[in-house]
Amino acid sequence: MPSTEPQYFEIVIIGSGFSGLLAAVRLQKKGFDDFVLLERSPELGGTWQVNSYPGAEVDIPTSLYCISFIPFPFSKTFAPQRELLAYTNHIIDRFGLKKYARTNQTVTSLTYDESRCLWHVHTESGEHYSCRFVIDSSGVLANPHIPDINGAETFKGAIFHAGHWDHSVAYEGKRVGVIGSGCSGAQIVPAMADKVSRLTLFMGKAQWILPRSDREYSPLERHIRTLPGIRHLIRLFVFIFYDIRFIAFRRYPLISRLAPFMKSHYRRRLKKQLEKYIQDETLRAHMMPDYELGCRRVIPTNSYLPALAKANVDVDISGIDRITPAGIRTRDGKEIDLDIIVYATGYYAYSDMKRALTFQVFGKGGRNLNSEWESSAISSYKGITMAGYPNYFKVNGPNTGSGHSSQISYMQVATDYIVQAISAVKADASIRAIEPKQELQDAYVAEMRAKMQKTVWQEGSTTAFYRKNMCEEVTSLSPEPVTGFILSRRWFHLRDYNLLK
Numbered sequence: 001m002p003s004t005e006p007q008y009f010e011i012v013i014i015g016s017g018f019s020g021l022l023a024a025v026r027l028q029k030k031g032f033d034d035f036v037l038l039e040r041s042p043e044l045g046g047t048w049q050v051n052s053y054p055g056a057e058v059d060i061p062t063s064l065y066c067i068s069f070i071p072f073p074f075s076k077t078f079a080p081q082r083e084l085l086a087y088t089n090h091i092i093d094r095f096g097l098k099k100y101a102r103t104n105q106t107v108t109s110l111t112y113d114e115s116r117c118l119w120h121v122h123t124e125s126g127e128h129y130s131c132r133f134v135i136d137s138s139g140v141l142a143n144p145h146i147p148d149i150n151g152a153e154t155f156k157g158a159i160f161h162a163g164h165w166d167h168s169v170a171y172e173g174k175r176v177g178v179i180g181s182g183c184s185g186a187q188i189v190p191a192m193a194d195k196v197s198r199l200t201l202f203m204g205k206a207q208w209i210l211p212r213s214d215r216e217y218s219p220l221e222r223h224i225r226t227l228p229g230i231r232h233l234i235r236l237f238v239f240i241f242y243d244i245r246f247i248a249f250r251r252y253p254l255i256s257r258l259a260p261f262m263k264s265h266y267r268r269r270l271k272k273q274l275e276k277y278i279q280d281e282t283l284r285a286h287m288m289p290d291y292e293l294g295c296r297r298v299i300p301t302n303s304y305l306p307a308l309a310k311a312n313v314d315v316d317i318s319g320i321d322r323i324t325p326a327g328i329r330t331r332d333g334k335e336i337d338l339d340i341i342v343y344a345t346g347y348y349a350y351s352d353m354k355r356a357l358t359f360q361v362f363g364k365g366g367r368n369l370n371s372e373w374e375s376s377a378i379s380s381y382k383g384i385t386m387a388g389y390p391n392y393f394k395v396n397g398p399n400t401g402s403g404h405s406s407q408i409s410y411m412q413v414a415t416d417y418i419v420q421a422i423s424a425v426k427a428d429a430s431i432r433a434i435e436p437k438q439e440l441q442d443a444y445v446a447e448m449r450a451k452m453q454k455t456v457w458q459e460g461s462t463t464a465f466y467r468k469n470m471c472e473e474v475t476s477l478s479p480e481p482v483t484g485f486i487l488s489r490r491w492f493h494l495r496d497y498n499l500l501k
C-alpha cells in the first residue's frame, strides 16, 4: 500500500546496476547501514539484467570490466550477458544487498526541502521517502532510443527494442529485420544469422570494426585469474593497454604524432577485413568510415563481418522509407517481408534531456535540474555534484562516460568520492549539507570544454548519442583518459564545497 507519511532513510540510492550496487557496498564497508536502494524493474541488476538480447556481451575484457575488489571466475575474455548477470547476482548475495533493495519503485521526483536540508523522493506507485543524501545511479544507457519510423504501429509481426527483448517470440526459422548496426546490432546479427531463415540488416553509418582477441579460459586458468596479485597485475596491464588508446581520441602536444600512425594502422586492418568478407563493392565502400577513429564507439568483433557474408543475410544501405503491415519498405523501393523487427538503435545518454534523466529534480529555491540542463549547459562539478542541489550525488554524470575503456573504472572512482563526501558531512555535526562552490563548478565546466575541443568527439562532424541533441556539445563522454579521471577525483575536498549549516 502506498504510504502518505515519508519513510526516512539517511541515504537513498536510485538504481541497482553496477553503480548502485557499488555505492551500496561502499556505504556498507564504511558502516553506513541506513540506506535504501530503489529500483524501477522487478529485478535488480541494471544493464546486464535488462539487455538479454542474443549475442549480448561486454566489449571490454572482464579482467577490467569488473569491480577491482570483487573477483569472479569469468569463462572467457569478453563475458556474455548471462555471466555478467551471474556476477551481478554474486555481488548482491555476497554483500547481502537484497535487504536494502525495493524493486518496482520508479522514482518520479526528487524535491529538496531547504528548511530541513532533506530530500523528498516520490515514486510512481505513490511511495514517499525522505533522506539526507541521494545517490543517483539511475544509469546513462538505461533508456532505449526508438526511432520515429512511419508505419511502425501497423506492423503485424513482433517488434521490440534489443534492450527489451521479447523472449516469448521465437525467432528460429523466421524472417528477421534488424534496424541499426552499432554495438548491439553487431552482436545480434552473428548470434541469430544461423538460426533464422532470412536476416536483413538495415545498416546505418559505417562503424569502426576491429578484430579482438577473445578466448575461453580453462577451469584452472579461471581460478588463477581470480587470485590476488595475479588478477591485479592482469587488470593493470589491460588498464594501461586500453588507456593508452586514448591518444587516438585526443590531441596531446607531445605525442600527437603517434595518433596518425595508430589511425592508419586501424584503417588498414579494417580495409583488409572488409576485403576478406564483403564481396559487394558498394557495401564495402559504405562500410569504410568517413569519420575519425573513435568518433563512434569502436566495435571489437570477429563474428560480425563473417555473418554479413552468409547466404541468408542481406544488408540494406538505402535507408528505411516506412514500416508496413508486412515488413519494411526501403528508400530504393524494395518491400522486405518480415516476421520480427528488432530496433538495435541504442540508448539516450545525455543527448535528449527530456529522456536522459528519468525523474524530475527540484533543488534549492525550486530550481529544476531537468530544465536547466535542457535549456543551457549540462553542468556539474566533476560530473558528480551540482551547485543548487545539495547532498545530491550522481554516478555516471555528465562527461564521465568512457569512449575507450571500462565504465566500471569511472564508477569505482565516483562512488568512492561520494562515500568520502558523505563521510565528511556526517563526521561534522554542524554541517547539514554541501553543494559545490559555483565558481569551482564553472571553472570545471570551462576546463572540460577546453579539453573536449581537442578530442575527436567534439572535432568530428558526426551526429552521435554522446552529444546534446545529437549534434551539439559532447555531454556524455569524458575528455580525460581514465588515469586523469581517477587522479582528479581520488580525494574529496570539503574546501571545494559550500557548507550548509
Ligand SMILES: Cc1cc2nc3c(=O)[nH]c(=O)nc-3n(C[C@H](O)[C@H](O)[C@H](O)COP(=O)(O)OP(=O)(O)OC[C@H]3O[C@@H](n4cnc5c(N)ncnc54)[C@H](O)[C@@H]3O)c2cc1C
Residues within 6 Å of the ligand: 014, 015, 016, 017, 018, 019, 020, 038, 039, 040, 041, 045, 046, 047, 048, 051, 057, 058, 059, 060, 065, 105, 106, 107, 108, 137, 138, 139, 140, 141, 142, 184, 347, 358, 359, 395, 396, 402, 405, 406, 407, 408
Ligand atoms: C547493451 C549495453 C552494453 C554495454 N557494454 C558495455 C561495455 O562493453 N563496456 C562498458 O564499459 N560499458 C558498457 N555499457 C555501459 C553500461 O551501461 C555500464 O558499463 C554500466 O553497466 C552502467 O551501470 P549503471 O549502474 O550506471 O547503470 P545501469 O546498469 O543502467 O543501471 C541503472 C538502473 O537504474 C534503474 N533506474 C533508472 N531510472 C530509474 C528510476 N526513475 N527509478 C528507479 N530506478 C531507475 C534502471 O532500471 C537500472 O536498473 C553497456 C551498456 C549497454 C546498454
